[in-house]
Amino acid sequence: MARPSAVAQRRREILEATCEVVAERGFRDLRIADVAKVAGYSTGTVHYYFDSKEDLLKDAFRFQYDQSLGRRDGHFEEDDDPVARLRKLADGYLPISAAAVRSWRVWLEFWVSAVGDRSLGEVNEVYYGDWRQTVIETTKAGIDLGLIAVGDPVAFADAFVGMLDGLAIQVLIGSKHMTVERMQATCNAFIDSVAIR
Amino acid sequence: MARPSAVAQRRREILEATCEVVAERGFRDLRIADVAKVAGYSTGTVHYYFDSKEDLLKDAFRFQYDQSLGRRDGHFEEDDDPVARLRKLADGYLPISAAAVRSWRVWLEFWVSAVGDRSLGEVNEVYYGDWRQTVIETTKAGIDLGLIAVGDPVAFADAFVGMLDGLAIQVLIGSKHMTVERMQATCNAFIDSVAIR
DNA sequence: AACATTTCTGACTATAGCGTCAATTAAGGT
DNA sequence: ACCTTAATTGACGCTATAGTCAGAAATGTT
Incomplete structure (x- = not known):
């Protein structure tokens, strides 16, 4: 060599x-x-x-x-309760930092390309499934601890991750109706509506 | 001539x-x-x-x-109450028919192109704003009639339309986790959580 | 029929950008 | 110092496609 x-x-x-x-x-x-x-x-x-x-x-x-995975997991503290974790998950995904905006843009491009491309769809299945699972488990933990009140944790988690994606798109486009601040407020309102205080 | x-x-x-x-x-x-x-x-x-x-x-x-506007409004009945209207709005946007799938694909492509293209963003502002307004007003009507219980109708509407978009993306990609049936169930669970029965 | 106008065509021009390749440079090893 | 292999370059071939244009065809009017 x-x-x-x-x-x-x-x-x-x-x-x-x-x-x-x-x-x-x-x-x-x-x-x-x-x-x-x-x-x-x-x-x-x-x-x-x-x-x-x-x-x-x-x-x-x-x-x-893989890079954004590292960013996400770095946000958690050991003693965060599930409701706090949901808030941090939402916050961590707000398209506010340059790095987060870049991640969102890459995801968006990826999703659109994955529509009608089976092999890209499989990549999404793995990575998105992993992220969705994190939210489902956090929700279940919140229910077990009596901190979250929802009928179906999976339906709640799906609604939550879906909402994040949909809101992020509008933020990225630069909609006047949906700024980063409004996105954050909307996410918090959503979490508040199921959090037992 | x-x-x-x-x-x-x-x-x-x-x-x-x-x-x-x-x-x-x-x-x-x-x-x-x-x-x-x-x-x-x-x-x-x-x-x-x-x-x-x-x-x-x-x-x-x-x-x-404009075409999907026509499809949407065709779904309403005169005597639908606001909750029924929300359900019909969600149903009408499920990517289930060939026409609806096509609409979603066009939207997705458009949104992605609108990220970083100011003039496309303005087109979105008008059309998406119109759709969002429909949901806001339907929600407010539901509150006035005592059929819907939410603190902030605008935050609810934003969460609702965002959720629809995010879920639809996963359906379009062909995710095993998010089928049309699951999307519908998730939407209904979301509406149920605020509907006063 | 003769004419005016709109509609339509397809070859052509111009440009952009992927991927190749022969040549060059860098950095060990001996 | 010299050899070998890896790394890098940038010009070039090739293909794809947006947009132009000169003329042809269609469809009315008079």
């Missing part, structure tokens, strides 16, 4: 740049040339590490999901 | 075809050639009625919105 492999590092750099460009220009408008520019390499280098644009995009989604 | 104008009719045909193609291929992957083929004309004809691809897409969104 003549040199130590820089493959893992380079791939990370390029995936990072790809997420940046997806958030800015979208999935389908993404140009390899933009990714190369942001990463600080030539287009040839991007193709050296990724066979095709499609490969690059799929890997970029996985990369970005 | 040498001939009666066929402009309105042709534009409708072409917009219809455009929605078809957007639902199939997406906003950005749409090719004028595909629209022409579906409409049964040449690419030149599409350009004869629409100056640019962007114009075509904007008009197509408006067209499809």
Whole structure:
């Protein structure tokens, strides 16, 4: 071996740049040339590490999901009760920080591309299922502790995650009706309506 | 005048075809050639009625919105009470019929394109604002009649429309967790939680 | 029929961008 | 110092497609 492999590092750099460009220009408008520019390499280098644009995009989604997972779990405190955890989950997903906005944009692009693309749908199944499960379990824990009053925790969790997604879209579009503040208020009102105080 | 104008009719045909193609291929992957083929004309004809691809897409969104407005209002009965109306609104938006699925796909594509495109955002502002207002007013009517118990009708309406959007996305992707049936059940559970029986 | 006007066509131009590749540079190893 | 392999470059080939345009066809009017 003549040199130590820089493959893992380079791939990370390029995936990072790809997420940046997806958030800015979208999935389908993404140009390899933009990714190369942001990463600080030539287009040839991007193709050296990724066979095709499609490969690059799929890997970029996985990369970005793993990153936001880390952000999410970092928000919890050991002694948060389930209601506090629901609030933190909602807060953590507000498209308020640059990183959160970027994540949302990448997700949105991903979802739209996943409509009618079976293989992307399977990636969503795993990652979205995981997130949904977190909310379901937090809700159940709240019920067990007598802090949350809902008939069906799964229906509540589905409504909750669905609401977050729908509201985030309008925030991202820049709707005057749905600002980040209104989204937060709406989420809190939603949690308040089932929290036993 | 040498001939009666066929402009309105042709534009409708072409917009219809455009929605078809957007639902199939997406906003950005749409090719004028595909629209022409579906409409049964040449690419030149599409350009004869629409100056640019962007114009075509904007008009197509408006067209499809007006169509689904018609579908929505057709669902109401004169004597429906507000709670029944909310249920019908949710039912009418379930991505179950081919027409509803197509509408949702067009919306999704449009929203994603509107992220970071100010002029598309303004179109959304008008149409989405109208839809949101319908839900707000229906909720207020329910409160006035003592049929709905919510603290803040606007927060409730925002949560409701947001939930619909978020759930629909997962249904469209084909998630095993979120089928049309589950979406309907989730919506009904949500309405039940505020309906005074 | 002759004409005017609208509608329609499809070839053509121009441009954009993916992926290839031959050449170059960087960085060990011996 | 020299060799070997990895990494990188950027020009280029190729394909796709938006939009133009000159003319042809259709459809009325007189």
